[in-house]
Amino acid sequence: MQRLAGKVAIVTASTAGIGLGIARRLAQEGAGVMICSRKLENVQKTVDMLRSENLKVEGIPCHVGKAEDRENLIKATLDKFGGRIDALVSNAAVNPAYGPLQEMSESQWEKIFDINVKSAFLLSKEVIPVMQQQKSGSIVMVSSIAAYTAIEGLGAYSISKTALLGLSKVIAHEQAQYGIRCNCIAPGIVKTHFSEALWTDQKVHDKVVRQVPLRRFGEAEDIAGAAAFLCSADSSYMTGETMVIAGGMLPAKI
Ligand code: NAP
Numbered sequence: 100m101q102r103l104a105g106k107v108a109i110v111t112a113s114t115a116g117i118g119l120g121i122a123r124r125l126a127q128e129g130a131g132v133m134i135c136s137r138k139l140e141n142v143q144k145t146v147d148m149l150r151s152e153n154l155k156v157e158g159i160p161c162h163v164g165k166a167e168d169r170e171n172l173i174k175a176t177l178d179k180f181g182g183r184i185d186a187l188v189s190n191a192a193v194n195p196a197y198g199p200l201q202e203m204s205e206s207q208w209e210k211i212f213d214i215n216v217k218s219a220f221l222l223s224k225e226v227i228p229v230m231q232q233q234k235s236g237s238i239v240m241v242s243s244i245a246a247y248t249a250i251e252g253l254g255a256y257s258i259s260k261t262a263l264l265g266l267s268k269v270i271a272h273e274q275a276q277y278g279i280r281c282n283c284i285a286p287g288i289v290k291t292h293f294s295e296a297l298w299t300d301q302k303v304h305d306k307v308v309r310q311v312p313l314r315r316f317g318e319a320e321d322i323a324g325a326a327a328f329l330c331s332a333d334s335s336y337m338t339g340e341t342m343v344i345a346g347g348m349l350p351a352k353i
Contacts, residue, residue, distance in 0.1 A: 102331040104129030107180040109172065111163050111222065112191035114141035116291030117241060120319025121188050121326040126154035128327050130186070133176040135161035163191040163218035173225055183233055186330040187226045189219040190241040192259070194293075200254040208255050215259035216266065223270055223281070231277040238281040239329045240267045241322075244345045246285055260285075264341055271339030280338035282329045287345025289317040312347030 103125055113122040114136040126132045126149060134145050139160045146158035157179040161172040176184055192215045196207040223238050230236025245253055246260035263283055270281040288294050288307065298304045298316055308314060325342050328334050 101129040102327065102333060103186075106130040106185040106330070107133075107176065107183050108186035108188065108330060109133045109135070109176055109184060109226070110188040110190060111161065112136050113188075114138070114145040116293060117286065117289055117319045117322050118188070118190040119145060120323040121190065122156070123149060123152070123154065124320070124323035124327045125186070125188075125330060126156055128331070130330070131155045131157070131180045133172065133179070134158040135172055136191075137162045163189075163222060164213050166221070169218075169222055169225055172222075173229070177229070184226055184229045185233070185235065186237045186239070187223060188239045188241065188326055188330070189222055191215075191218065192241070192243075192256075192293075194253065194256040196255070197252045199252070203255055211255045211259050212262075215256070216262045219263060220266055223266075227270075227274060227277075227279060230274075230279045233278075235278040236274075236280070237330045237334075238267070238270060238279065239326055240281070240283045242267075242283045242285045242341065244285050244287045244343060244348065246283075246341075247343075267341070268339045275338060280329075280334070282334070282337060282339065283341040284322060284325050284329070285341050285343045285345070286322050287311065287317055287343075287348045289319060289322060291319065310348055311345070315346065317344065317346060 108125045108130045110118050110122040112118040113134045122132045134156050142158040142160050146156050149156045159175045161168040195210050240263045242263040243260040245257040246264050267281045267283045297307050
């Protein structure tokens, strides 16, 4: 499918895991994709790999929490891909602490909200004027099934992911008049570095996977297809929504 031929997309945190899967899929569907994450070596490796697959990608380091990096990211995307940005997939997130909220420090809370929420807000704010000029654009926020429930040990992370549901609804509401859509994806457990505590130990893996009706954890490709749909005209009447992609897992059972 070439649903995204001629389109230009930014995917944050796209040198590994879900972001890499999404970037690859958007490029396979014809988009020019800007690859980015904090470390230059990761960006270079990923760009080389995707180019060897004949995909149209460029790359630039970008720590989403740094204003200068975000500015460079947008400028480089416009420069390299002919002055447009059709899609932003805001995928970067951190979880520096595991434990009850009562044990969470102010700095840990701030880091979670800076990267997971504030950066998503600021990056979309910075991309929206470009999309407004084009009178079209699609913003996709990568939230989590954790947005819907209190998962033990992941309190602040869960709250940050709930905030993304609200952020995307507000952007969707405010930007619809400019032809800009904004939706969320809420993945269940996807086999990446981020979730490795849940699948590297066989006992933990078996216990957790029993909570997933499809009896397996997700792969980055499972999320990538949904992102491509949300970036494409196939979802042109959809905004302010969240797609849960979790193998049928019910949040309350995690
Ligand atoms: P991952 O495999 O650990 O990938 C992390 C990526 O993020 C790397 O490319 C890393 O590259 C980059 N990164 C880290 N901090 C960054 C920052 N401050 N700015 C820019 N890039 C940064 O993680 P993942 O599992 O794919 O998670 C991606 C998203 O999916 C997150 O929003 C996560 O909350 C969400 N999610 C994941 C799961 C799951 O089970 N895996 C479930 C639900 C939701 P550098 O080191 O080069 O920066």
